[in-house]
Amino acid sequence: MKKEDCFYLGKIVKKYSFKGELLAKLDTDEPDLYDNLDAIFLDLRGNLVPFFIEASQLHKSDLLRLKFEDVDTEADADALIKTELYLPLKLLPKLEGNKFYFHEVIGFVIEDKNYGTVGTLSGINDSTAQSLFEINKNGVEILIPMNDEFIVKVDRDNKTIIVETPEGLIDLYISPS
CATH class of the missing domain: 2.30.30.240 (PRC-barrel domain)
Incomplete structure (x- = not known):
């Protein structure tokens, strides 16, 4: 997946637990649209790498609490802090009228x-x-x-x-x- 085929969703800002959970700050007016994702792309050194989501839930309205498959320790989670999150453009909700991306x-x-x-x-x-x-x-x-x-x-x-x-x-x- 290329970055130009994706949109920026947000950034991982901090760890949530000692079990590898993370909090991501979403760049959206409607964070609840992204609460039930199966997978997301992380920008790791300029490459978009898919990560599968075991569990996610909104946390304090604009943060998304994420638990990725195979990210089970604090060290695993530390390695992902400040990583940008991306999704394919086709997942953007359609806008109508004078609203546009x-x-x-x-x-x-x-x-x-x-x-x-x-x-x-x-x-x-x-x-x-x-x-x-x-x-x-x-x-x-x-x-x-x-x-x-x-x-x-x-x-x-x-x-x-x-x-x-x-x-x-x-x-x-x-x-x-």
Whole structure:
């Protein structure tokens, strides 16, 4: 399994018991969706390795308590702390309406209600306080905040996101030289 075929689910943060149980912090708004998994991929030195789950249960709402097969001691568990967890993309719940996963909208065309076609979504920058659409328009990068008030419609059928940005925002990037 390749990392690009998977999504990041979370990270193992600490041991739970002396029997090899671990606690994982999940990166999701709906942790209960991942309570009954049979297996999960762990990123071990850049390789995704499947681990089979003997038992799992939610712990304090956003932590998942995991007991893996063949992880039976504290030493076994210690070796897995800070390991990232991944699942295949096909296990992501389907989103509808204007909700979307970042990976699913890369390549969509961004259209502004007032400006017209802005360009193609080349990436999403989520390293800032507010996530940004990174749009390529003929080699020029345009950044638009991913603000719910700006997103009018996500049209999956036509691979288009319609936005309505404040007047002049797009012009900041495409000013005549």
